Amino acid sequence: MRPPETGPPTALLCGEIRTCLLPARQALDIRSAAQFLALRADERVLLSERPTLYARSPDTLTGVDCPLPAADGARVRAVGTVAAHAVLTEGRVLQTSARFRAPASGPDQRRPWGQYLIRPGTVEPLGKLPREPVARGVLDGGRQGDLDVGLIADALLTRLLRHPLLDQRPPMRSRPTRLRWAALPAPSGAGPSLERFTLAEDELRTVRLRVPEDTPADEIAGLCADLALHDWLLTTVVRTFDGIRLGTGADRDGSSVLRALGPAVDHLLHLWMPRARVTPALARLWDPLEERPGFTRQWDALVHRIRDQLALQAIGPARREVEPAP
Template sequence: MGSAKTAPRVVLACGEVRTSLLPALQALDSRAAAQLLGLRADERVLLSERPNLYGRSPDTLTGVDCPLPSANGARVRAVGTVAARAALTEGRLLQTSAYFKMPATGPDHRQPWGHYLVRPGVVEPFGKLPHEAVAEGVLNGGRHGDLDVGLIADGLHTRLLRHPLLDHRPPLRSRPTRLRWVALPADPGAGPSIERFTLAEDELRTVRLRVPEGTTGEGLAGLCDDLALHDWLLTTVVRILDGIRLGAGAGAAGAPPSRQRQGQRQGAGEELPAVVRALRPTVDHLLHLWMPQARVAQDLAPLWDALEERPGFTRQWQTLVQRIRDQLTLHAIPSPHREADMGP
């Protein structure tokens, strides 16, 4: 979270990420991804094929001049620019994120816009920044009119969903998630740590981090993009499995009760296509996307190690994947009841 020697020390970084399934029947290839993510004519889209297909837009800047959210009710005005960008993973998962960092102190009076434009992704307070109170205010959601970085991420997400490349025929049902994060300075000599990771209502997750001085805002945004992507995968696959009443008969794939009863009267033969049809899009479009730390800065990699211990992201994912494979294997084996029903 360091900055140039002539600038005040950075004491807070904040951001928010939107993650969703791209509303398209087929995944986009690298050329189409570049078209979707081409937010600026003066900068190219970053494309990568290793370790997976990934595209990231150039940053765009949004000027802000408004009060900061604060947990203790303090009214601190801030001016600057919020950086926003979009990313597409394997042509299938769309993410938009917005983030900024803040110094410990700022000018006492508003400066010309040129002063802020040469500091991209920096929002300066008027006077001293109560960074602990502002961090909690950001995580809790501020009052109307306060700086809301989520609105910027959401606006970019909405803009991309209107792109003519998208046919709005997603291969499976899912919901977008939001991950809101703040990063505060770690104690001298301490490494990065996750103080709190919370699953809130309305698809919101909140993360409070401690990071050493010198951690860049872009590195933090990349870490939180990665965390948001894998949290979305876990959430979506859990819901898919919860929506399938495994072993409950023909209506196992979420059919209304009347259809379930009808399926049970027709025999177990109807169960096979229902469960397979429900699980196949997960296998085709989601299971290969799990790749933690693929693009996380090396100095922030220990944070993923902590998540693997508790709550155990990959451990839960492997359990879900095994459940899916077990169900597909079971339904590939001929059932004795089904063979009896097909007999003379």
């Protein structure tokens, strides 16, 4: 995990991502997306139109001085800044992310704030960092009063959802998801690996990674955002399809099927592009999820089912006309 130009190497990198459907009837175009994500006047929004419309806000910094979460109960005070940003995909799916990096050790006493500000997104422990317990503590959620990057991501999401560009009329029902992640250094000479991807309750997912020490933090965060986006897409479409009562006879004209599935086709199905914005060095970490549980296999099966249902609804009136009378 490549450190900033100043400062010691990174021993632990952690973050949390919120993913949700933008509450607007129409997707934002590229100019509106730039206006929507203009969080700072001194930095421009990053925009890209290939392979999908993508907009990324500048980073914002939140100063913190509090204990780090640790699974073994250790109380390790840390001081520094947490970096947060937002991403809008195809003007439709909004993600807010917060992350921090921590070195293996820090000073015994707190430094002046100016020394923390020159290393944005870095949180220094006072003393040694118990990185394994802290990684587990971040993924488990920690205790009240511990550093919680999820609260920072959530605060940014709340701020953006109040933007005047949004009419608060989403085209379909959905629920946001949360993805917590922790990346530790890989053994010397080893490549990156995805040690664990967990689906927990309350829309929570956790990811634990091992990466070479020279891997840029932005690339690791980008991989996790890609996982969070596609997990949200899959979860949302699964729930949309599961909410339809097929073959019950209660919807003879097919209107409820069209109302439920139509928005998914219009707004979500074309967004499935795993690894499209993941660097080649980390793209292979998608492989375990494609093998088991098989993200893309499940997605393709859902897409085929949706299209089959829409095709059946399209020919339904003609089929009913030729049905013999009982």
